[in-house]
Amino acid sequence: xxxxxxxxxxxxxxxxxxxxxxxxxxxxHPPERSPERFQQIQEAYxxxxxxxxxxxxxxxxxxxxxxxxxxxxxxxxxxxxxxxPPGAPALRVFMRGCAAAALRExxx
Numbered sequence: 001x002x003x004x005x006x007x008x009x010x011x012x013x014x015x016x017x018x019x020x021x022x023x024x025x026x027x028x029h030p031p032e033r034s035p036e037r038f039q040q041i042q043e044a045y046x047x048x049x050x051x052x053x054x055x056x057x058x059x060x061x062x063x064x065x066x067x068x069x070x071x072x073x074x075x076x077x078x079x080x081x082x083x084x085p086p087g088a089p090a091l092r093v094f095m096r097g098c099a100a101a102a103l104r105e106x107x108x
Contacts, residue, residue, distance in 0.1 A: 003044035
């Protein structure tokens with residue numbers, strides 16, 4: 001499941017844009033009427049809440065047909081400032097976190 005498609009937001013969306021899309025979809029799909037869709041929206045929002053979360057998802061899931069995390073990283077470097085990666089020391093910590101998350105997701 002691609003959370004960008006679930007929330008219908010572009011790759012360079014801001015935190016406020018993610019929140020607005022999430023709230024709009026929650027009004028359309030309340031849990032009482034469509035619990036499965038509501039769950040999908042919740043999960044997508046959790047994956048895209050912050051810039052860091054959006055980076056992590058894209059790097060781990062080879063977003064948009066890119067062959068791997070380095071291509072996704074290069075694609076992100078070309079995006080507007082609000083979507084650029086954190087500074088070098090923070091990027092190192094972030095990449096370690098991504099690697100740890102990838103190991104947890106692929107563990108049997």
